[in-house]
Amino acid sequence: MVGGDRSALRRGRKSGGPPCFLDLPDDAIFAILTYCDPATLGQLSLVCRRLNNLAAQDCVWLPYRRKLFGPVNIRKTFKPPSVKAQCEVAVNWKAGSPREVCLISYATKQIPWIQLYDDNLWVSEEQEIRCHPASAKGIRAQSCKSLKPGGQDISRFMCKDGRLVAATRCACISMFDLSTGDRVQHLQHCHQSDIHCIDFHGDVIVSGSRDSTVKMWRQSASSANDVLLKTVHIGSRIWSLCISPDARFLITGTAGWNDVAPLHLWDMNTGQFLGNLGENYQEGAGVLDVHFKDEHLAFTCGYDTYTRLWDLRQPLNKHVGKWEEPFDYTVYCVRSDQERSFVTGLSHHGLTRLWDIRHSQPLQMLYSSCKQSSPVYSLAFESSRMYVALDKAVLLFDFNRLPKSKQRRRRR
Structure with a gap:
């Protein structure tokens, strides 16, 4: 017409x-x-x-x-x-044509962790966690709030239910009230080595450490000895853990050494071991990230270059989805949109991949413009934007706006 x-x-x-x-x-x-x-x-x-x-x-x-x-x-x-x-x-x-923006840059290399919560981007930077507020146009580069757990650098944190729980490399755990920014709990000497992962639900905090133990804590203002609920010795370094949204299950990911299975399933209410996820893993096939898609489906990824989807209603030894990284890179992190898409962050060149659970091959891959090759330590995304944490920067990929060069081509 x-x-x-x-x-x-x-x-x-x-x-x-x-x-x-x-x-x-x-x-x-x-x-x-x-x-x-x-x-x-x-x-x-x-x-x-x-x-x-x-x-x-x-x-x-x-x-x-x-x-x-x-x-x-x-x-x-x-x-x-x-x-x-x-x-x-x-x-x-699909075209892989976002506008790339450097939100935060670091002077020295770090292992940052990021999370989108209430449309704000929370970013760890050395010994503090900063909140970058959101607007209809995107995330602001200038932070509006800063939380300082104290001690050494922050290894991992989790935002949920109006609270933030952070773990540091000196084996300390701190909980903050996000509405006021006040620290409501601080536990010291929780493990004998670095804490690699942490999660919580209600008044129960779960932490995993390099010392091969998983511990459950009760939220309290007392000392660590008074609030320790349970200690589980697994026998291999704990790289990742995640609690299901309905708080029924806990999945822990290990380094996969010493004849220890990489994935374990636990009952959150009783602390009972329910079984291993999968079988016939290679030695050292550690799991670096666990992410629940919903109450029953969970993504896992790690050193063996595979991303797997598990249905906890099915037999535990079989996955319901398996996607292999084409370049044979380690998969550091995985995040889902709770529907049919998920994104993986890889170990080289700031590379991320977009996948669809109905297809065996990736739909798109995105390289960062950073000159140095950095792993994607963590990522967060929504329908139109993706945030990627590298060793010296946090980048924004905006799919609402094209780069200027591609805008000119579209006008022509």
Whole structure:
């Protein structure tokens, strides 16, 4: 519908001529628009205001959104984008054409950890955790709040239920109230070595350490000896752990040495060992990250270059999904959009991959522009933006906006 055809569409009944396309009721026009491709819909939206409004409705673009791949989760506190806008973002994900922005840069190399919580980005930097507030345009580079657990550098933290629990390399655990920023609990000498991972639910905190132990703590203002609930000696370094959203299960990931299985499943209520996840692992196939997709499905990844999906309702020795890293890189972290997409962070060149659980091959890969080769230590993403933590920077990949060079090409 181009050229002189547009003038025909603009003629109404005032001209006294035969009825035209715009004389049709809205439901009839919607039925016709379902047969148009995206390019035709874009041209029709330039004809007049009425067609512009009708061609932008969600019911017109839903069939195309179902065919496109890419994250579908959206922010909860901001107005959800239209389905048309989601289609545009999905095309940018597929094309691998985001705008890259360096949010934070470090003078020395670190192992930072990041998490999106309440639309704010929380970032660890040496001995403090900073909050970078969000707006409709993205995350601000300037922080608005800083939490300092004390002691050595922060190894891991977790935000949940209005609280933040952080673990340091000197085996200390601190809990903060995010509404006030006050520290409500501080435990010292919790392990005999570095704490690598931590999670909590309700008043129970779970920590895993280099000393091959997993410990459960009760939230209290007392000393560490008074709040220790349980200690489990596993026999291999604990690299990762995660509590299921319904607090029924705990998955721990080990280094996979000394004939110890890389993945263990526990009952959170009783502390009982339920079994190993998977079998026939290679020696040293450590699990570096565990992430629950929902109450029953969990992603795991690590040194053996595989990302696996486990269904805790199925036999524990078999996974329900398995994706191999094409470049044979270690998979440092994995995050899901709670639907069908997930992103993995790899050990070289700041490389991340976008996957769809229905496909065995990755949909897209993104390299950071950093000159040095850095692992992706942690990542967070939503429908239109992805945040990547490297050894000397935290980067933002914005899929709402294209780089200037690609904007010029699209205009041409």
